[in-house]
Amino acid sequence: MRMGVGPGAAAFVLALSFGAEAVARGWGVGLPVVFSMFAFSGSAQFTLLTTLAGGSAVAAVISAVLINARYLVMGVALNNSLEGGRISRAIQAQALCDASFVVAHRNNGGYDIVRLIGASVPQWVLWSSGTAVGALTSPSPDLMHQLGLDVAFPAFFLILAIDELRRSKRALTAALLGATIAAGLLFVTTPSYALLGAIVAALIGVLPQKEGDPV
Numbered sequence: 596m597r598m599g600v601g602p603g604a605a606a607f608v609l610a611l612s613f614g615a616e617a618v619a620r621g622w623g624v625g626l627p628v629v630f631s632m633f634a635f636s637g638s639a640q641f642t643l644l645t646t647l648a649g650g651s652a653v654a655a656v657i658s659a660v661l662i663n664a665r666y667l668v669m670g671v672a673l674n675n676s677l678e679g680g681r682i683s684r685a686i687q688a689q690a691l692c693d694a695s696f697v698v699a700h701r702n703n704g705g706y707d708i709v710r711l712i713g714a715s716v717p718q719w720v721l722w723s724s725g726t727a728v729g730a731l732t733s734p735s736p737d738l739m740h741q742l743g744l745d746v747a748f749p750a751f752f753l754i755l756a757i758d759e760l761r762r763s764k765r766a767l768t769a770a771l772l773g774a775t776i777a778a779g780l781l782f783v784t785t786p787s788y789a790l791l792g793a794i795v796a797a798l799i800g801v802l803p804q805k806e807g808d809p810v
Contacts, residue, residue: 599714601754602694606718607725609637614729617644624730631726635692635719639663669696676706690715697759765799772796 617627646655677684699711773796780789
């Protein structure tokens with residue numbers, strides 16, 4: 596749980612923005628909080644929030660589902676580390692989120708489920724409470740920028756990436772390859788497509804690995 600406080604603090608800051616933006620778009624105070632408690636996905640929630648403003652509900656839901664498609668791959672990776680029957684495994688898998696997935700990763704390729712759940716608890720609490728505070732206080736984007744809170748979440752993921760790169764040569768190779776692909780694509784397309792193309796570098800994870808090498 597202690598390892599989840601850091602990412603939880605970053606999530607709290609992002610949740611402030613989500614709560615304030617949801618209220619500004621007419622969601623009221625209660626709905627954003629309930630949504631955060633049950634969805635617990637910043638990327639999907641922001642996607643749904645912004646897409647609903649300019650499109651249909653169907654398009655918004657499809658966009659949110661697609662942006663969370665990464666959890667299918669993460670779930671497959673987590674599968675062999677889950678214990679118990681189907682219901683028990685399904686309940687354990689509810690704790691899966693980006694930061695906890697990294698925190699629970701072992702060097703042998705498996706995942707510590709106790710650590711996964713423990714790291715997710717403070718993140719869920721801080722994400723939900725951050726949404727509530729944001730919805731009630733509605734801080735302006737200018738204030739968030741002046742306090743430097745708008746860069747807290749990206750900075751946190753950078754720290755997670757650095758920790759993973761220190762432990763794994765394969766992760767370092769994938770990161771460098773992804774950065775190269777993204778940089779090259781920026782000359783011919785938009786940043787969003789450049790980032791999407793950089794995901795190809797993650798395919799290095801399917802290459803055969805020598806026994807004893809760090810994952």
